[in-house]
Amino acid sequence: MNPGIIVGRVVATQKYHTLTGLKMLLVQPTDWHRNPKGDALVAIDLVGAGSAEFVFYVSAREAAFAAPEVPPVDAAVMGIIDEVDLPDERQ
Amino acid sequence: MKLAIVIGTCVATRKDEKISGRKLLLIQPVNMSFKKSGDPLVAIDAVGAGEGELVLFATGSSARQTTMTDGTPCDCVIMAIVDTVELKGKYIFDKSCEGKA
Numbered sequence: 259m260n261p262g263i264i265v266g267r268v269v270a271t272q273k274y275h276t277l278t279g280l281k282m283l284l285v286q287p288t289d290w291h292r293n294p295k296g297d298a299l300v301a302i303d304l305v306g307a308g309s310a311e312f313v314f315y316v317s318a319r320e321a322a323f324a325a326p327e328v329p330p331v332d333a334a335v336m337g338i339i340d341e342v343d344l345p346d347e348r349q
Numbered sequence: 350m351k352l353a354i355v356i357g358t359c360v361a362t363r364k365d366e367k368i369s370g371r372k373l374l375l376i377q378p379v380n381m382s383f384k385k386s387g388d389p390l391v392a393i394d395a396v397g398a399g400e401g402e403l404v405l406f407a408t409g410s411s412a413r414q415t416t417m418t419d420g421t422p423c424d425c426v427i428m429a430i431v432d433t434v435e436l437k438g439k440y441i442f443d444k445s446c447e448g449k450a
Contacts, residue, residue, distance in 0.1 A: 266436040268352075270405060273429035274395050274415055282350075282405075282429075284381070284436060297380045298436075300350040300405055309438070319410040330395070330418075330428045332411035333350055 259314045259336060262287045264307050268300050276329035283307060283335060285315055290342055301333035312339045350405045351386075352431065353378045355398050359391050367421040374398060374427060376406060381436055392425040393418050403442060405429040 266284035270277075281303045287295050292312060301315050304324050313335045316324070321334035353376035361373065372394040380386040390406075395415045398404045404427045412418055412426040434442040 266434065266438075266441075268405065268431055268435075269433045270429035270431050272396055273405075276414070277429060284434070297351075297386055300352065319414075322411055322414055328414055330407045330411055330414040330426050331350060332407040332409055 259316050260287055261290055261292075261312065261314050261339065261342075262301075262335075263292060263294075264309055264311050264313060264335075265298060266309070274330055276325075276327040277302075277331070280304075280325060280329065280331075285313070285333070285335065288312075290344055299333055301335050302329070302331050303335040305335055305338055307335050307338050313337060314339060350407050350428075351378050352380075352434070353390075353392075353404055353406050353427075354383075355400050355402050355404060355427075356389060357400060365422050368393065368423060371417060371421075371423075376404065376425075376427065378406075379403075381434075381441065383442070390425050392427050393421075393423050394427045396427060396430055398427050398430050403431040403434075403444070405431060 262285040265286045268282045286298045324334040357375040359373040
């Protein structure tokens with residue numbers, strides 16, 4: 259699972275039926291210091307994340323297990339990060 | 350999932366029998382500036398997308414989680430046609446305005 263920041267959202271009316279009711283967010287992957295890394299991706303959200311929140315997401319097939327109907331998705335926001343305790347910052 | 354623009358179709362008469370009858374589309378992945386991001390891909394269409402539309406696609410084994418691709422040798426599926434994209438509070442794409450808002 260990787261960290262990212264919510265930067266926006268995507269709306270689609272015409273979609274595969276198992277995706278109905280799922281919120282889709284734009285996630286900018288980051289490192290653990292919140293520095294952007296690579297291109298943004300679209301992930302489903304089941305934890306109620308909002309704009310600018312620091313989250314972690316799961317990619318690949320496992321993402322679908324977060325949703326009730328196993329939709330064709332390869333990224334899902336799994337948690338909103340409250341705090342990160344990095345070893346290099348403790349020293 | 351990533352955003353892509355449908356740029357064409359792909360037709361193959363001789364193909365694996367499990368994917369016969371499926372619509373194959375050529376998609377160009379794009380970034381948040383709608384600039385090309387990588388090379389075009391062939392994807393199975395599960396939603397009825399057409400040329401020029403902004404779509405969402407899933408890759409890898411997730412792509413097999415539709416009735417159209419279940420149990421088939423497929424690693425890329427189009428599963429949504431995008432209406433709007435909002436980035437940092439601004440609409441950067443709105444289909445009803447025909448493209449970038």
